[in-house]
Amino acid sequence: MKTHILLFFLFLSAIGFSQDTSKEVPANLVKIFLGETVAFKKATVQFLKVAEDSRCPLDTTCIWEGQAVVLVGVTETGKETEQVALRFGKTKNQSVFSSEGYSLKGMSLSPYPGSVNKDILDYVLFVSEEGN
Numbered sequence: 737m738k739t740h741i742l743l744f745f746l747f748l749s750a751i752g753f754s755q756d757t758s759k760e761v762p763a764n765l766v767k768i769f770l771g772e773t774v775a776f777k778k779a780t781v782q783f784l785k786v787a788e789d790s791r792c793p794l795d796t797t798c799i800w801e802g803q804a805v806v807l808v809g810v811t812e813t814g815k816e817t818e819q820v821a822l823r824f825g826k827t828k829n830q831s832v833f834s835s836e837g838y839s840l841k842g843m844s845l846s847p848y849p850g851s852v853n854k855d856i857l858d859y860v861l862f863v864s865e866e867g868n
Contacts, residue, residue: 764865765843770858773809776840776865779833782809783861784819786845791825793849801825804845806861808832822861838867 768774773782788805792798803825810833811817822830822842830842843862 766863766865768808768861768863770860774863776833777868778813778835778838779840780811781832781840781863782811782817783859784809786859787821789845789849791849795850803827806842806845806859808842808861810840832863838865840865 766774766776768781768783770783770786773780784807786804787807788803790802791804792800792802803823806822806824808820808822809817810820812833812835820832822832822845824830824842824845832840832842834840841864843864846860846862847858
């Protein structure tokens with residue numbers, strides 16, 4: 737009986753330590769719809785277009801996972817607009833803008849393609865704002 741109780745507690749301990757509870761949560765996550773412009777503290781970001789979306793549809797099996805390429809226009813206060821290309825696939829958290837302890841990062845592009853909904857036009861870019 738003691739052996740069963742000991743094994744039970746070892747099992748519970750293994751389950752408790754195997755849980756990954758640390759997740760990086762962005763300070764401020766903002767949705768930007770295709771064609772929309774959002775003003776942040778130190779820059780304005782316009783979601784210009786989805787140049788490529790070759791991500792493997794969720795309900796299929798692919799040899800290559802693919803990628804999505806998004807173009808955004810970034811305007812720092814008092815400066816000219818710069819075009820920035822963000823790539824989503826293996827690469828995550830793309831830098832959109834950075835300045836003295838402040839940054840904007842592209843986190844993800846939604847919706848993720850499926851074989852049924854191939855012609856989606858309602859793209860949403862998620863951008864995190866971090867810093868002062």
